Amino acid sequence: MSTAGEGRQQLDETSVLNAKRTLLQLLARAGVWSGDAEELIGFVEAGALALAYEEIGAAGRSAPGGKGEPYASGWLDGARAVTDELGAISERALRHAVAADPSLASPDERPPVGRTELERTNVAVTPLYLSFTEVSDLDPEVTEQVLRAVLRTMSSRQRAGYAGRLTAFTSDHRARLERLYAEYGPGSPIAIHGRYSLIHSPTSVAVMERLATAPADLHEEWDAAELPPAWLDGLTTAWEASG
Incomplete structure (x- = not known):
């Protein structure tokens, strides 16, 4: 008997890294410098997280009906905690994408144009x-x-x-x-x-x-x-x- 979880196909970390390395190699063959390719991929990753943050935030503004006030309150608190954490991850990804070395550069500064x-x-x-x-x-x-x-x-x-x-x-x-x-x-x-x-x-x-x-x-x-x-x-x- 199959379970609900078996119906979902999720990528594991190794497969995601494999796809990223493959894309970097393909872009390198097309003449795209690895630093430029890493930056573009970083923006795509940060953007995907930001869009997910917005979508989950919109979905989590209301709890399922008919469960009572304690359930609704707990639902909203849980949804808020998840979206806040996802928002923090999205922010870190953006900071990493806009700075070649996040420890040395701030995304709020005006570095040379790349x-x-x-x-x-x-x-x-x-x-x-x-x-x-x-x-x-x-x-x-x-x-x-x-x-x-x-x-x-x-x-x-x-x-x-x-x-x-x-x-x-x-x-x-x-x-x-x-x-x-x-x-x-x-x-x-x-x-x-x-x-x-x-x-x-x-x-x-x-x-x-x-x-x-x-x-x-x-x-x-x-x-x-x-x-x-x-x-x-x-x-x-x-x-x-x-x-």
């Missing part, structure tokens, strides 16, 4: 940009320099969640961004104006998010990177005019 941080941000901004406009032949080839300046305004922890922040920003300001790209972006009457060149780049989404969120820090990092002041002035003008 290669995978640049790539994650580029992957995030491109589809968001294309939801407003089309690929432009005039896109200046400055993606890395611009995104590096953007990311230097944030801590490691903020960089870890930047894709979600960008998605929320574009959702909250969709109508405004549609007006901006229609008036100043590819296909607009002023498409060749140098002052608005950066609007032809997907990085413009990230720059405008920073203009709306941390303008002083952005200007400081922009100057430090010696990027053209006219590009930032043009984006500022377009953002304000589209409001």
Whole structure:
């Protein structure tokens, strides 16, 4: 006779580590540096724990009915203890993922921008940009320099969640961004104006998010990177005019 537990297939620690090592080897064969691969896997692991924490927390807010008050109270206390512990594990996993050496670095500091941080941000901004406009032949080839300046305004922890922040920003300001790209972006009457060149780049989404969120820090990092002041002035003008 089978039991309820036998119906569930759970991975043991050895099998999980085997899958992780296999993925690292496959990524290495594809040319991904092991440090970058470890960082990305760390974010996936931390994200899975965070999502589980949210799901269990939502499910544990109510106890099964018809069991009486003592049972319900005990149920809620137990659920709270489990979710609190899972939340702590999720937090530790995030801290480990955003710091190469968790004992030496804090996720709240602003360390140098890493290669995978640049790539994650580029992957995030491109589809968001294309939801407003089309690929432009005039896109200046400055993606890395611009995104590096953007990311230097944030801590490691903020960089870890930047894709979600960008998605929320574009959702909250969709109508405004549609007006901006229609008036100043590819296909607009002023498409060749140098002052608005950066609007032809997907990085413009990230720059405008920073203009709306941390303008002083952005200007400081922009100057430090010696990027053209006219590009930032043009984006500022377009953002304000589209409001």
